[in-house]
Structure formats: structure tokens, C-alpha cells
Amino acid sequence: MNKIKISAVAYSNTKAFIYGLEHSDIINKIDLSLDIPSDCAAKVINGEVDLGLMPVAAIPLVPNANIIADYCIGSDGAVNSVFIFSDVPVEEIKTLKLDAHSRTSNNLAKVLLKFHWKHEVEVTTEPSAKTDAIVLIGDRTFGRKDNYAFVYDMGEEWKNFTGLPFMYAAWVANKEISQEFKDEFNAALKFGLVHRKEVLNNLPQIPNFDLEDYLYNKLQFEVTEDRKKALQLFLGYIQEL
Numbered sequence: 001m002n003k004i005k006i007s008a009v010a011y012s013n014t015k016a017f018i019y020g021l022e023h024s025d026i027i028n029k030i031d032l033s034l035d036i037p038s039d040c041a042a043k044v045i046n047g048e049v050d051l052g053l054m055p056v057a058a059i060p061l062v063p064n065a066n067i068i069a070d071y072c073i074g075s076d077g078a079v080n081s082v083f084i085f086s087d088v089p090v091e092e093i094k095t096l097k098l099d100a101h102s103r104t105s106n107n108l109a110k111v112l113l114k115f116h117w118k119h120e121v122e123v124t125t126e127p128s129a130k131t132d133a134i135v136l137i138g139d140r141t142f143g144r145k146d147n148y149a150f151v152y153d154m155g156e157e158w159k160n161f162t163g164l165p166f167m168y169a170a171w172v173a174n175k176e177i178s179q180e181f182k183d184e185f186n187a188a189l190k191f192g193l194v195h196r197k198e199v200l201n202n203l204p205q206i207p208n209f210d211l212e213d214y215l216y217n218k219l220q221f222e223v224t225e226d227r228k229k230a231l232q233l234f235l236g237y238i239q240e241l
């Protein structure tokens with residue numbers, strides 16, 4: 001049997017899912033690569049993999065996209081790893097540098113600026129650009145909140161704006177996946193979530209960052225009705241950018 005090719009995010013937010021896959025029989029049926037989110041998206045879009053834990057903002061670019069699992073990377077309010085870090089308050093930001101790792105949060109920043117804060121900024125992707133503010137996601141944000149004068153948690157701001165939780169990344173396939181595989185995949189992901197304690201024990205301590213709170217409280221992993229609603233709303237706003 002051909003193995004199902006999968007790309008997953010290489011950040012701590014995905015470690016429980018990886019633990020679950022690696023401790024289940026399904027590991028023998030898949031070919032797993034760990035990538036930065038923007039590469040996960042590229043691989044699902046260009047067909048290099050069959051499915052990926054990919055940034056939801058890129059879903060419209062995936063041919064035959066379908067969300068195949070009951071789990072995702074989400075939050076309900078603050079997530080503590082998706083930020084706009086800024087030298088000035090948001091209403092004074094003139095220039096914003098996006099994060100090359102991101103697809104969802106770069107778009108979330110633009111959506112929040114335009115529709116929530118109603119403030120126009122010049123956006124750049126140029127890594128060496130000097131800007132008033134930056135988008136930064138994932139492990140590279142851990143413990144860095146104190147380094148900036150103004151810190152905006154985009155999960156929290158999305159909740160302030162819409163009253164809804166958020167879904168940053170979902171398990172998206174670019175082809176039909178059998179129900180049997182989906183069931184086994186869901187069971188493996190769930191196993192990983194149930195074993196978060198082991199995952200936590202295997203991760204290094206990070207100064208100034210509460211990893212336990214992150215894995216158990218800030219991150220939420222269920223694809224709920226409200227999270228699906230938020231996804232549709234978010235994709236609609238992206239089209240209006």
C-alpha cells in the first residue's frame with residue numbers, strides 16, 4: 001500500500017499530535033514530514049503531500065480541499081503564540097513586517113487592522129525591513145513578550161472583534177481520504193492529546209513561558225461548530241482585503 005504523505009507543523013503546538021501519530025499503528029501507513037507552516041501550505045497546494053496540518057488561510061488555494069480530522073490548532077481568545085509585537089500602540093503603527101513562516105496569522109493581522117482596528121498600515125515581507133511592528137508566530141515568540149512595548153495577541157483580538165474562537169491550522173487533504181484512515185487518524189490525534197503530560201515532560205523548559213498553560217489552556221484542539229463558523233468568517237474577510 002502507498003503511504004499517505006503528510007506535512008505537519010514543526011512547532012510545539014503540534015507535538016501532541018505527532019506523539020499520537022508516532023505511538024499508533026498509523027505511523028506505518030504514513031510518510032510524515034515536519035515543516036514550517038508556510039511550507040506545509042505549499043506542499044498541500046502543490047500536491048507534494050496528500051494532507052497537511054496547514055494554515056487555514058491557504059485552504060482556498062488547495063484543489064479539492066477537505067478538512068479530514070476533528071482536531072486542529074485553535075484557541076478561544078488568547079493563544080500566546082500569535083502576536084503583533086510593536087514599538088507603538090496599534091493606532092500609531094505605520095509599517096508592519098509579516099512572518100515568512102505564517103499564512104494564517106499574516107492574514108489575521110491584515111483582517112484585524114482593516115476591520116477591527118480600522119487602521120491602515122504599510123505591510124512588507126522584506127526580512128531586513130525596519131518596521132514599527134512585526135507579526136511573529138510559533139515557538140519563536142516564547143518568552144519574548146517583555147521585549148516589546150506593545151503586544152497584541154491575535155487570538156484575543158479576534159475574540160474581541162467577533163466573539164468567536166479561532167482555528168489557525170487544520171488537517172486538510174487535497175484528495176479523498178478513506179473513512180477508515182480518517183477514523184484511525186482521529187484516534188491517533190486524540191491519543192496524543194490525552195498524553196500531553198508525556199509530551200510536556202519531553203519538551204525543554206522555556207524561560208518566561210508557561211508551556212503547560214500553553215498546551216492545556218491556551219491552545220484548543222477541537223474543530224467545533226463555532227470554530228468552523230470563525231473559519232468561514234475569516235476566509236470571507238480575507239477576500240475583502
Ligand SMILES: C=C(O[C@@H]1C=C(C(=O)O)C=C[C@H]1O)C(=O)O
Binds near residue numbers: 082102
Ligand atoms: C498558534 C499557532 O498556529 C499556527 C499559525 C499558523 C499561521 O500563522 O500560518 C499556521 C500554523 C499554526 O502553527 C502558532 O504557530 O503559534
